Amino acid sequence: MVRYTNKRSITTLRGTKTTIIKVLTCKNHPDERISIQDATKAPVMPKCHTDMDVIILIGILRWRLKMKRYEIQSFLRARGISLSTGSISNRSLDCLLLFKQLHNSKKNEIKALINRKGGMILHIYGTHRSGGRVVFVLQEGLEDIVINADLIPSEAEKHVSPILSKFKEVYGSPLVIVRDMARGLRLSASNTFSKTPQQICQVHFIRNLEKDLVTENHKRLKSFIVKHKLTSRLKAFRKSEMEYDGDLKNLERCWVHVAVDYLLYPIEKHIKWISRPIPYIVQYYRIKEVFNLVSRLISWNTSNNVVHKSLTELDECLRSVLEDSQIFYYYSILDKTLEWLDELRDNLRISRETNLKDFPSEDIEVEGVLKSIRELLSRISEEGRELEGQYIKIASSINDAFESHWDELFVPNPIVNGKQVMFRRHNNGLESSHRRTRKAIRERTGRSETNREMEQFGDLLAILSNLWNKTYQKEILHDVEYLGNSLSPFINDLPELRKEYHEARKGSEMPIADEKRMDVLEDFVQVLESSKSPGELVCALQSILGAEVPVEAVY
Template sequence: MLSTSGVLISVCDEPGACPVCGGPLHVQKTIPHHGKTMRHGQFEIRETVHVCATGCRYASGTLVTRRAVSLTEHIIPGRTVGYDVMTFVGLQRFIHYRQREEIRSALHGEYGIALSSGEISNIAKLFLRYMQDLHYKHAEPLRNALTEDGGWPMHIDATCEDGRGTLLVALAGWRRWVLGAWKIPTERSDAIVPCLDQIVQLFGAPCAVMRDLGRAVTLAVNILVSDLELDIPILACHLHFLKDIGSDLLKPGYGELRSVFKKWKIRPQLRAFSRDIGRKIGPDIVTEREKVYAWLQKGGDFNMPEGRTGIATVRHFAQWILDYHEDSSGEGFPFDRPYLDFYDRCITVHRAIPRLLAGRLQDPQVSKISKRCQRILNPVLSEVPFQQTVRRLRARAILFDELRDALRLVPKKTSDSKHSPDTTVREMADIRQHVEQLVKSLEERRPERGPAQDTRNAIDLILRHVKDHGDNLWGHVIPLPIQQGGGIRLLERTNNLLEGFFKGMKHNERRRSGRKVLTQDFEHLPPEAALAYNLKHNDYVAIACGSLEKLPEAFARIDLEKKQRALDNAPETSFHPDVQPQLTESASLPTADRRLIRTKQMKERILAIATSRIKNRAIG
């Protein structure tokens, strides 16, 4: 197709008859304006507008006129860009996470469309508004699809960045659809409940709820279920449950161990030691590294190499200690305990060096360097404070690992439970049985008296958490209605669906912005950005617009329907009801307040008052 970029196009559609009187329409005026579409590039338009010859008016009182339908189907009202341009910008920004300059270059290079960075930002925000309208417009067919599944489990969670930009998301677990997303001042139940009410109103009541252990979400979900008089399982995320116990159980001892290491400056001394030895070896470090590697290949040789190779070996031992993070699995505390790994490596090297030196007479320089390394590590062997702290921490870590083994929470990809076999149901029952057996075992092992106070406190802590959350740990087997074929379906045991969603969202925003800290980005990111992720799901796209290629047409129909309602003087209805009236502002320094207090007038007023003289007031 030939490009019409820069060409003047006359648009004069057949006007047809007046919808009120059935009479003819005459030319009223010709309107010149610009247009930018992916299909035609940039062009100039001369649009002919027709009006009823007898002056009829719509029910709203507006004069009966007829714009060019071929134009209104492609150009966004009040703008020069087409729906396809807006869709392209939105998909690039929120699905492919491209930066504004990348989008600008693609539009100009491939389609001959010139837009500024500011226009790209505005169009991206406009895309999200249309995306929200499209989502709530199709609430009924989306609800029908969820009903055909036998219901939908609600996963609810919130995230923020540095305490700002709190984003609340409700997700349909089996479909992975984002059903609602809102910005709330802080994570509070009175801000969450209206959001959950809206989701239930639009998409029906969930068959179960998966949440974390936060007080606000817990209270909000309980209020929702109570108000609706629902008899559904409210499930606590097993991973959050385990993390909560691990944090309470291990954080005191782990923090004490970290403080002791910092007090004795073990790590800084090892780093200085490694740097100093590296400087002494000098340019031969590459050769000596190869010799050390060759010595490592001799499996049965426990004798320390002599000369520079021996010195390099001691240096690598110190570096091996400093690389203690390698023992971590990447799951974070409390599953990983890096300082405990650091302690273990310090002890291992301290024991290894004397055995290496005992084999035969060694080079005095190697012996001197080795003893220097030992002196750095000597404090780690002390009973107080290292060994006592480590002993208590290990005892608690063993209890925590027992609980983790019982819950069988191991790193793995979340599986789709749509057609879970009976073995998975048996596995769930087996997990519950193991947890109950562990609880019984802990009750029996709990020392009633004596010196084992720390063990008693640790067991009490675990039992208290089980008592508080035990009722919400089970109920993942959901019976399906007979209308949908009956049977059962399983829920995820964790809220990793939303945790992973938030993690991916932040990763994508970092890719787009190039910033590690997303405080400003997340604070200004519209909540509708979460809805855009639904476009990655083919089943959602099929219901909302058919295909991504038809997304511009779906957006155009939204405007046409709004315009027709206005002409018919019908009540204007928003596709997305406002569920959050005047919420109490609970954040300490929200964006709106920050703008006010940073004004020049605020500073001047405070300074003027502070430097003014206090007037004496007569008491009478």
């Protein structure tokens, strides 16, 4: 029945319209209400002046097309829709919260899909920056559907276990768990799914080897190259003016400038291997290449009675580095280490050549990989013994790391209905999605705001990504003809959802403006030093701090 009606201005996709709002209630459930309006077919929200179509549009523009708020504002204004950037922020958040509720209501559909496939591969992944909170994601690995995502303080067992336990209550145990090497994840997965095999992410495993075997030797290589003041000497060549006329010396001067740019690029761009910077060994590779070309140019100039001072100086600059025995020693160690690690990555199908892109699971034969890795590890050990010294230690470290994690690195393919289920043995898909989200946020808000924005929206964006998953569209949203109507049942939940959202993301700071903090500190001390009675003292201190504290807490 109609509880009451009122008039309200509603912003629709066709501009702002005055409409009559009818609030309907049920006799048997008087607390449940829905609002309908006659301006459009789109649902409306209580105390909100935009209809659902506009909210969905704003969400797509901001979260899918990565538009900034002022760009969305201009886009909407061109279509006769006038909204403040604050309203755009609020409506885009509403879109995320409503879709999460819709997703949570689809547990039965997701479970049915998992059962039809005979089980699931569960990828668990958490990411954070600079000690911030963790965006923790559970993904179904065969169809890449994000099952759940949450914001937690850390990957400690006490925070991860409750999430895995809730997952188990609804979906049961997965066929295999794919996780990184964090201790908290291992303990939580083992305690929650005691009979489920755990595959560690092979990318994280190789990354840990990179940290252990590459970082220290690269620091030493850097320290010896820096002693030659190579960077400053190379930059000095850039100070000369370039002229592209027909004079040979000017053209060779331009060549030197290009060579210098080529040599400085790894340092200026902080070139990495997987995650660790290796700019100095990359620069050394380039020094060897350029030095050979410089020698050929000097030889040509000599045979043609031409002397070019810049070329001679560049030759001396590079020669001093190449003739340094300490630099060559650490370069040789790093070069061989990276050669071995690159071969391991190639055999694991996580090589740089594929830019860590996913291979189709069915193209990877586990037995073939096991055989090739065994042969490669044997050869690495043999080469280490032949080269002696540090090489023996590095080869041994590589072999020991593989042996200690062998069962976790190569979990057998599970068997379902007599057939092997191939699966990805890394979390690169999730990590790539996370990197793309960070990049989009950085482009939209700037580097300084990226971490804060990821904490604000990272988990919600992970769930929203399902909306563009074709299997999710077909299997989970099969009954959704109009997204606005499917989101409308959760409209009344929004006040509580917003409250929970802000509560989960509030910082550790007390809600006192910075310019008032010194006044609060001074007032607190002055009141404490006064001769007030205990009861009056407590009330005064509570008033100053804006917080309630029990009497027994005051001494």
